[in-house]
Amino acid sequence: MPVEPPDDEASNATPSDAQRPGAQGANPPPPLERSRFGGTGRRHERASDDDAPVSRSDLSKGPQELLEHRTARINWSVLSISSVVIVAFSIWAILVPAEARATMKAAVDWIAYNLGWYYVLTMTLVVGFVLWVALSKEGNVRLGPDHSRPQYGLTTWVAMLFAAGVGIDMLFYSVTGPVVQYMYPPSGDGATAAAMQDAVVWTMFHYGIAGWSMYALLGMAMGYFAYRWGMPLSIRAALYPLLGKRVRGPLGDGISIIALVGTVFGVATSMGIGVVLLNVGFSLIFGLEQGLSLQIALVVGAVVLTIAATTSGVDRGIRWISELNLWSAVAMMVYILVTGQTAFLMNALVENIGRFFLTLPARTLQTFAYEPGGADWMGGWTLFFWAFWLAWGPFVGVFLARISRGRTLREFVIAAITAPVLCDFIIVSFFGNSALFQVLQGNTGFAELAVASPERGWYALLEMFPGAMFLIGLATLSGLLFYLTSANSGAMVMSNFSASIPDPSHDGPKWLRIFWAVLTAVLTVAMLLAGGVTTMEYATLIFALPVTIIAYLVMASFHKVLRMERAEREGQVLRRPSMAPIGGHVPERSWKQRLEQLRAYPSLRQVTQFLDRTVRPALDEVGTEFRNQGYAVEQTTIPNAHGIEEPVLRVSMDAFRAFHYQVAIVEAPVPMFSGRMSRETDVYYRLEVFTQTGSGGYDLTGLTRQQVIDDVLDRYEAHLAFLTFSSETDTASVLTPAILPKDQQSAIPGGAGGVQQP
Template identity: 30%
Template sequence: MKKVTNVFWISLFISIIFVLWGAIAPKNLNYVSTSTQSFLTDKFGWLYIFSVTIFLVYCIYLIVSRYGKMKLGKPEDQPEYSRLSWLAMLFSAGMGIGIIFWGSAEPLVHFAAPPEAEPETIEAAKKALRYSAFHWGFHTWGIYTIIALSIAYFKFRREVPGVISATFQPLLGDKVNGVIGKIIDIIAVFATIFGVATSLGLGASQIGGGLAFISDIENTMTTKFIIILIVTVLFMISAWSGISRGIKYLSNINIILAIILLVLTIILGPTGYLFETFAKTTISYFKSIPADSFRFTSNDPQYKQWIKDWTVFYWAWFIAWSPFVGTFIARISKGRTIREFVTGVLVIPTVFCVLWFAVFGGSSLFQETEGINKGLTDLATEEAMFGMFSSLPFGTIVTVLALVLIGTFFVTSADSATFVLGMQSTNGNLNPPNAVKLTWGVIQAATASVLLASGGLGALQTASIVSAFPFIFILLIMIISLTKALREDYRK
């Protein structure tokens, strides 16, 4: 533990206080966090939405700008990983459990309660898929691109420590090594903890829901705690083996299993309808991007609440995830040009996500609208996908495959997060001590558990929104700092 910094000890102390708070007074924790969330979404919901749009516009600018040919590293540096392994690792870290959990559930929720259409109509089904594509498309990956590019650029080109605060060096100078820098890194640590805890809670809930569908195991809080405990042991083993072994191999397994599950659902489901749905959803998504990107107010109270419950939550969740995802993607991206990096991180995962929702959401909506499996909209969100599988041939086999995929995504996300938290609390050490990684692994699991106990899925959403708020400002200033550095280095 000699390599740790004050960021580690301060963050660990506050994390333990939070976990104890949740364990001793879960209702009080839920009340305080919910009240804070309500204030932030009411007063600053527009800021979450507007900021994420700025991130995406800046990414597009980088692709077409003169800076696109600059490398993340020295001119002679080459990529450490193959393009396939690189894409698999960034996708596993960036999405993981989220698309599995919401793939069927989100379109069904929008179908049953759409903000701008009659419920449970063909028009509602079309817009439900468009909303899902918007929430998991370019905007999401734009957030990750900003922070990952900044960290990678400063780490591999200017050879500064791979911590969030180091990306502010052009603006703050040596002050990044002082109190201001430590505060930035501590905020990043907490955003990571709560962002990942949200995913772990969702994963545990969905694994429990799947087990309940194919067995007599009830999806109780005890079941979820046991699942978190088991998976915690597994991702600690993976974390111990290091990034080039555990995370790399599991990420490749994830992408293979995800593709197999996707293909099976297409073949066993309404194949022609799903391909048509993908094409129409893609077109609708692209046409609506400008309007949806700036939609943060409405005269309709119900629609305004929908924006808070969905778009603001998602942007906050992904912002909270971004220190973890960004640091991890930066770590594996040395040697790539800025244009290749931004295009890869922004475009490829977006296409896959839109296809994913078209297939799983489309299959669920098809079964619901055609009367094949009425009642899917009545299921709990964590059970929606398994309900859809129950009407497919070999549904039990597909369900088991999905549970395995959720488990591997669970392990990979948590494993990657322990690595990133280790980096951020050891001044950017690319190989943080195992004791540090395991410590953060326990904290992540404990945080997910107390959030589930204090308020279930709602508490997980609340934690993301609250923890993401201060990090919005860090990301916005990071853009200014990166631009200043690119201008300085381009002239050399």
Template identity: 65%
Template structure:
């Protein structure tokens, strides 16, 4: 027996009780914070995130890292340059394989998702459709992921690979065939695969499961509620710092190039002063764009950007060596496709000086895309709501990549023509001073002043798009924003625009483009870990979706639906439905007279039989019409949801009889947790709706039976019921603004949870 401080002996029983309480507390903490093991638990992820607010921990730590790096680079530029050069040399010789393998795995992953049957899943509920028309969407894809740096490297890259190739004799035919292809490779599928991975993951969790549009939310299936704590903050800090480095590098390269253009056009002295002035212009434009939003600001610049780039390319092809450019373009694309697998895994292990070449070229670009990945991914997700995963990935790795190829081959082969025909002075200039070499090439074409002006305008639009979009994305990463349609505070966008400008100026002062390349390669390294976590998280949730698809297919025989999509109707009802497009008032009357009473009858019967159920009334924001959701809680399993909500639909111009002058009619569709089931209830009678509810509930039980046979915790329904949690429907506090039924009260947060999956 041990004595306590007051002289009394402590009891072993007390110590055992204390130890038991500690173990219980640890087990409770693990239970609360564990990753979701079912779709129902996943749907609660939206409730993990609070109201919109600045994440001060992420903001302060990230800003401190950027400021410290900027001060170091400006106060001791030589020391910063030499230190980063040493680190980059080590990365090139020791971790080159890791960068190469990471990008190859990402490419394989996103292509695999696109071509699999999971590619039909939408970034949003099943009934959601794209917000932007195809041309606008592709323009924004292109402008968001293509920076002015492409113009910078489109001339110096091919010439350098021809004169000092990594794996061929200098100035040989083999080197000439590969010169442009290497630059195409660096601006090809690798970068866009990274954008696609992060974009589809963030968009999926935001628009389909109602979580914030952020990296930490995309890791919820792996980390559970820990994403809200220090683990989530660490992820956002790494993401944010890497993103700032990537954007600052692009801006730095951009001002180096644009300063030459402005010097040519307006006679301004080229140098650090003009470059700093251009950085200031970007900040001012970003501040102005804060009040225009994505639709008015970035959308306009994106479309103008695409048109100006197209005009520039067309002018060069028509007024330049047209036959050579087109022949070389076709050969370059063919060689790129033919050599892609081997080139994607090439590490230059057997080439003298191979690690130095890799660090200066392939590894830098892979790091660049990794750093830009969260930035571009978030922006692409924002504009891609309603797209399928297949559509998103295929569009992202084809259309913008083809545009990239057009730019690279046009400028690269124009430069190669000059070098192959003996213009050695131009070749040396392009290698020693890429920005001067690019404009020197433009001056060789007819109407050089016009072309230089058009090219400078196009580069300026690339530059402003990156600066504006970057500030928006950084403000989002440093905030907690539950609604994916919202952005961070405007003052926060201005703050990040200023801080990125400071970093850009610091790197320009410390060594220019080379320093930017070093910093990008170093700070992108932690982002590779996040890429692997994203793939693991997304793979887990896709397995959940696959289980639901399998369950739907296997339960088909037990459902009483016509074609698996709609309840049985009489032939008169079907014929009448073909000739009517009900108005808003008609649908509102039908909801009150038929839908609500039918669901109330089923709700009362469920309660009488002892089911844990709730009937939730609400209002659809888009139409202003009532919604009704019947929820049946099943302990340890996915809840049953039968929600009836209005959907506004365009009236077709053919068939039927138009009974009103509106352009749209209203359907009443049934929604499960992941979206609409695709059929309309208008015109059914009360008994048919009751039968449909029971059929759906019976099919849901069959689905649970099927998926429970699969012993994998990552599926929608766990193989073994998780630790029992308090029933939310029973314990929730009533909310004053939520209509109550005769059943248990449902609080506001629980209402949002139960309605998860509804757009």
């Protein structure tokens, strides 16, 4: 099915090279001349190039201003400073573990007592913001141009969402969390009916919507700027609307360092918890001695597997492990449900989910300010989990954006806070309620073990099921896959944070991914030596604190750019009634041309020849006629990634936005349902028309010279209609452009009666 083009040139697509499938570093078209928030055709310039962007015109300069080079390069400042911080912390924790543990404990106590409210408020605002984006009209905006579509199918995509954002730590806390909240609840007496009702719900809350909202916030922001505006897939690009070119200098490096260090500690914490848990599983299965030696051996083995998987790329190693991870988790849950207390588990799951949503608003803002010891409980549970989500946010956000090109913001957010969260709920509820069932039966020894040694308590629960060794083996495999997916994703994203990569579809070099996998393993071993899981929790809570600043900056930046999208969309709605140029926006073809196009998948050489023989002469001819009639015309070329000069026709209009018509070579995949019986290649090339607002989504290949000229004139008439209608509003706001004074209306080419209105 052919892709329908946008209604007019004000489509939400952008002029970035990220719109072109497979484009490698092509320069974007010249910047727009749009007013503040993209409303009118009048020019609105920044005071200086260092100022933050104030319009979509300024945003189009992002790829040029953010990238000093068009090829991937290592950011040595970010890499070296981050590495020094992590290595110094690791050496400190290894040489003086007792002192490191005591110092971090003091810092965590101070944060829990003085800044607990800040963590709670931050996560509440993140949840509210992403829900607002999903439910607003801007939710229809895509992570990419308007005609882009998702790369992965729904099942594969959800599996990768789930596997990347869920770590082995969830298995670790799925038993100990509910038991601890039942025995020692944050308020009221323990081992009561009231404590039982909330025991599992607290763990569901900690693994629920709040954390996935943080992932969704950073993922959609980074994906939006990468795929819609052609900027790098990074945190600093998401802050470009606020900081402008400053994000390329020391300020941007500082932001990347904060995100990178937080990511390393978050992943290291998950790895540490994972090896503590798997240590017990491998001991039960293979008869190995439990202890620090086995834990370090597991870290080393996991690094080897991580290197092998992450260097194979998203489409092979990581994708395969993600899908296997999902199915192994499903098999484990089905086994527990069928062989366990089926009716009790299903009743409890329904009640847990109902209570979760019923108490969510109050629980989200709960700080236990009136409870003795409330700060200690918050520091050990809610604040730790919020810090954990914050630390994981940048790296999971990048990975989610990496696999979500073509999804709408609404689709992205709703999927992120529903499908994986529901999977989390099922795992936590089945494990947690299975553990509580044993406690209710009077198994106090198990309850004490689950509280004192969570990893042993988890396996002790598995041993109570029929076919225990089979379940233990399946659970250990599932835990190992959880572990590997987090480590794989982390190593890949850490390499991206420490490099400048123009193409969002590319990742950091393999050696850099190996470096971060090894360094994260060293940090994991250091924290194991310094005290194990508790020390990891301390480190996570401390190093996640600066990441909260990034969350606020990203929300402010993304809110600003969505206001621009809204103004652009309203301008499009206002213009639509006038859009009826001859031939429409897709050039009319004869029936023979249409039939030929259905089977035409030209090579780069073929489209280049057509560009030289038909398109360039057509643009030269129409450009000459424009000049003969007194128009200010500029004809230039822009080199693309293949070294081919792409023609640009630009008609200046004094203080108003210029008319821009560029023909760009776009690489596209050959559809599997095409009419070809065999294919020598999986890609073909198109000649797409780009205006200031992006690709029209159609192909000029196969047209005659006259048809190309007609298309230029159709686009030009649409541009004049846009300028006319953008001056006819009478409300000055960020949503609609201000009315032009009457003495300026006549200056609009085709305005004030110059264009016949329907």
